[in-house]
Amino acid sequence: MKFRPLFTIISLIFITGSIFSIIFWGFKPSIDFTGGAIWELSSTKINGNNFKEIFSKNQIELKEINSFGNNNYILKFNDITIAQKDALNNNLKEIDTDLKELKFESVGATLGRELVEKTIFAIILTSLFLFLFIGRRFRDFSFGTSAVLAMLHDTLILMGSFSFLGHFFGAELNSLFVTAVLTTLSSSVHDTVVTFDRIRELKRQTYQLDWVKLSNQAVTETLTRSINNSMTIIFMLTSLVFLGGDTTRWFATALLIGVICGTYSSIGVAIPLVIFFKKHTKKK
Amino acid sequence: MNQAKKTYRNFWIIIGIAFISILINFPQKLPIKINFGKINWEHTFYRPGLNFKLGNINFNKNVDLKYGLDLAGGVSLVFNIDTTNIKPENLSTALESLKSNIERRINLFGVSETNIQINKEQNQYRLKVELPGITNVSDAVKLIGTTAQLSFKGEVALPPEATESATFQDVFSKDTGLNGSHLRQSSVQINPTNSQPEVKLEFNEEGTKLFAQASKEFLNKRIAIFIDDYPITYPTVQNEITDGVAVISGNFDSKSAKELSVQLNAGALPLPISLIQPSQIGATLGQDSLNKGLFAGVVGLIIVSLFMIANYGKLGFIADIGLIIYGLITLTLYRLIPVTLTFPGIVGFILSIGMAVDSNILIFERIKEETRRGRDWNVALETSFGRAWDSIKDANTCAIITGLILFNPFNWSFLSTSGMIRGFAITLLLGIIIGIFTGVFVTRNLLRVFAKEKLSVKANKLKANH
Numbered sequence: 001m002k003f004r005p006l007f008t009i010i011s012l013i014f015i016t017g018s019i020f021s022i023i024f025w026g027f028k029p030s031i032d033f034t035g036g037a038i039w040e041l042s043s044t045k046i047n048g049n050n051f052k053e054i055f056s057k058n059q060i061e062l063k064e065i066n067s068f069g070n071n072n073y074i075l076k077f078n079d080i081t082i083a084q085k086d087a088l089n090n091n092l093k094e095i096d097t098d099l100k101e102l103k104f105e106s107v108g109a110t111l112g113r114e115l116v117e118k119t120i121f122a123i124i125l126t127s128l129f130l131f132l133f134i135g136r137r138f139r140d141f142s143f144g145t146s147a148v149l150a151m152l153h154d155t156l157i158l159m160g161s162f163s164f165l166g167h168f169f170g171a172e173l174n175s176l177f178v179t180a181v182l183t184t185l186s187s188s189v190h191d192t193v194v195t196f197d198r199i200r201e202l203k204r205q206t207y208q209l210d211w212v213k214l215s216n217q218a219v220t221e222t223l224t225r226s227i228n229n230s231m232t233i234i235f236m237l238t239s240l241v242f243l244g245g246d247t248t249r250w251f252a253t254a255l256l257i258g259v260i261c262g263t264y265s266s267i268g269v270a271i272p273l274v275i276f277f278k279k280h281t282k283k284k
Numbered sequence: 285m286n287q288a289k290k291t292y293r294n295f296w297i298i299i300g301i302a303f304i305s306i307l308i309n310f311p312q313k314l315p316i317k318i319n320f321g322k323i324n325w326e327h328t329f330y331r332p333g334l335n336f337k338l339g340n341i342n343f344n345k346n347v348d349l350k351y352g353l354d355l356a357g358g359v360s361l362v363f364n365i366d367t368t369n370i371k372p373e374n375l376s377t378a379l380e381s382l383k384s385n386i387e388r389r390i391n392l393f394g395v396s397e398t399n400i401q402i403n404k405e406q407n408q409y410r411l412k413v414e415l416p417g418i419t420n421v422s423d424a425v426k427l428i429g430t431t432a433q434l435s436f437k438g439e440v441a442l443p444p445e446a447t448e449s450a451t452f453q454d455v456f457s458k459d460t461g462l463n464g465s466h467l468r469q470s471s472v473q474i475n476p477t478n479s480q481p482e483v484k485l486e487f488n489e490e491g492t493k494l495f496a497q498a499s500k501e502f503l504n505k506r507i508a509i510f511i512d513d514y515p516i517t518y519p520t521v522q523n524e525i526t527d528g529v530a531v532i533s534g535n536f537d538s539k540s541a542k543e544l545s546v547q548l549n550a551g552a553l554p555l556p557i558s559l560i561q562p563s564q565i566g567a568t569l570g571q572d573s574l575n576k577g578l579f580a581g582v583v584g585l586i587i588v589s590l591f592m593i594a595n596y597g598k599l600g601f602i603a604d605i606g607l608i609i610y611g612l613i614t615l616t617l618y619r620l621i622p623v624t625l626t627f628p629g630i631v632g633f634i635l636s637i638g639m640a641v642d643s644n645i646l647i648f649e650r651i652k653e654e655t656r657r658g659r660d661w662n663v664a665l666e667t668s669f670g671r672a673w674d675s676i677k678d679a680n681t682c683a684i685i686t687g688l689i690l691f692n693p694f695n696w697s698f699l700s701t702s703g704m705i706r707g708f709a710i711t712l713l714l715g716i717i718i719g720i721f722t723g724v725f726v727t728r729n730l731l732r733v734f735a736k737e738k739l740s741v742k743a744n745k746l747k748a749n750h
């Protein structure tokens with residue numbers, strides 16, 4: 001644990017970076033959160049200007065238009081009824097009879113608010129359950145608290161990264177991102193638990209009382225496992241990020257960031273915190 | 285039973301599971317052509333169906349993989365259900381009616397593999413309808429959104445020459461003026477004299493008058509009740525009914541009586557619904573994502589397999605075999621349960637492959653440690669499995685807790701019931717559970733059978749050198 005100061009610096013940099021990014025750049029929420037509609041179309045004849053024209057003719061505000069792949073377009077707008085969409089579709093078909101609708105999705109604004117509430121609730125509930133589980137399993141308050149703090153550390157960095165990715169690369173926060181956050185919670189605890197288990201086992205075997213020495217030995221012994229295991233997950237996710245197509249690229253990216261953070265934080269955050277708590281409580 | 289015998293028994297169990305999984309995952313049709321010099325052999329293999337008899341029970345299970353809308357393409361609609369004007373005690377019946385009403389409409393439309401759900405989200409009831417294969421969202425909205433029409437029509441005497449070609453609508457062509465708005469409620473009751481279930485109809489004031497007229501006009505004739513021009517029952521009127529309470533008796537069992545009552549209520553008590561989330565996914569987009577996802581999965585799997593062999597040599601190879609069995613069992617369960625596969629679900633599956641290797645890595649690292657300490661390989665194998673089990677159990681419990689919160693099995697209204705999130709959670713949960721099984725049971729027994737002798741010789745050599 002001689003790297004403790006280094007870990008503190010790394011974590012502080014990432015945490016301040018994340019907070020900075022969240023405060024200054026915010027998030028780029030998708031229609032899952034804000035409500036609204038997206039429409040993906042494929043056409044060889046219609047270009048961006050045609051879309052804008054037809055939308056203004058139908059008096060529907062077009063918020064954003066992006067093209068991707070070969071002649072595919074993503075249109076985003078605030079609110080649209082099915083009848084309005086049908087009218088637009090007919091107008092567009094006049095220009096290009098081969099127009100293909102790839103995807104249409106519309107979300108009511110209330111659903112967006114609900115998703116935010118449910119997300120926060122799910123994160124609180126998960127943290128609480130994991131806290132109780134670890135607390136019970138290790139019969140030790142410092143372990144539970146450290147694991148949960150490490151978990152929140154990972155969540156914050158994941159959110160920060162997405163604020164950053166949203167600002168510079170257009171990554172959107174959608175309901176799948178929520179799933180990624182919750183999965184991060186579990187994978188973060190996963191590694192932490194394995195290391196904690198080893199500390200507990202060593203303590204029983206060696207009657208060692210110095211937490212720093214105990215932790216050092218536990219980390220050295222589990223490091224290969226942690227890294228190897230994370231590598232296998234990272235291989236699978238990286239492959240998804242690059243080969244898995246647009247639909248889940250950001251989802252896989254979020255999971256990837258979560259897994260990397262989780263591996264780091266079990267060694268770089270959870271263990272130093274346990275040592276900190278143990279030292280602190282001893283002094284009392 | 286001694287340990288060796290047990291190991292071999294377990295080994296055959298594993299082979300058996302793998303074999304059954306391969307059978308179930310076998311493509312429905314696999315044509316094979318062999319053209320080699322003079323040998324010309326052509327044969328099409330078919331997957332044996334899961335149809336068999338066990339005692340008096342017939343098993344017939346469709347084991348095709350089910351794809352969610354995001355992969356198969358189709359329309360998904362979410363409606364808000366307006367429950368403000370309904371008494372709480374009638375709510376559950378009304379919701380049931382609504383669901384069966386919509387099911388019937390969709391069935392009339394000829395869409396298969398539909399999914400209709402009613403969920404309570406916070407204080408709001410929501411109806412979610414998934415229609416695979418439908419490409420036009422506005423058609424689907426028209427199909428579902430209009431309220432059902434209940435009508436009562438009397439029998440007319442047709443001239444004898446017309447009876448043969450007459451349709452149901454021709455026979456019952458005299459409108460009584462009664463419709464769903466006149467029906468207050470329908471319920472099932474038991475006839476006190478013969479204890480047979482019957483269906484009771486209660487009309488409102490105007491309905492009572494109209495029904496009194498109709499029952500007079502069609503006494504000893506039949507009155508058919510239609511929902512959206514689809515006849516659901518045609519009882520014969522046995523006496524004049526003036527009090528607005530009619531009873532349909534006949535060959536009902538309690539189930540069919542309830543069904544009829546629900547159908548009548550569906551026409552009578554349509555809860556207003558309003559569309560809040562329409563979405564539509566083209567089939568090409570879904571197919572494209574599926575192919576890309578599978579490709580990414582295969583590439584990832586190959587890298588992980590190579591990584592395991594590079595790191596753990598022969599052990600790694602055995603872990604890879606365990607991983608293949610893992611994949612087969614998982615796919616088999618997807619087919620048997622069945623799990624509707626969505627794109628986030630595939631991500632969950634791919635993620636869980638990465639996680640499944642974890643138990644192997646935990647154990648192998650332990651084995652390395654133990655042999656380094658000079659333990660005999662066999663002893664190292666068994667103690668490592670024992671020790672690593674604690675960590676595997678704890679770590680996976682955390683993952684299972686999170687998985688359950690995401691999957692929300694009790695439909696708690698304060699948690700998400702989104703299909704995307706659930707699709708991910710179910711494959712992740714299954715993956716974790718099967719991963720523990722293959723990691724601990726399958727790999728362990730494979731190791732006992734295959735890696736035992738040679739490696740223990742090696743370990744002994746190492747010891748001798750020391």
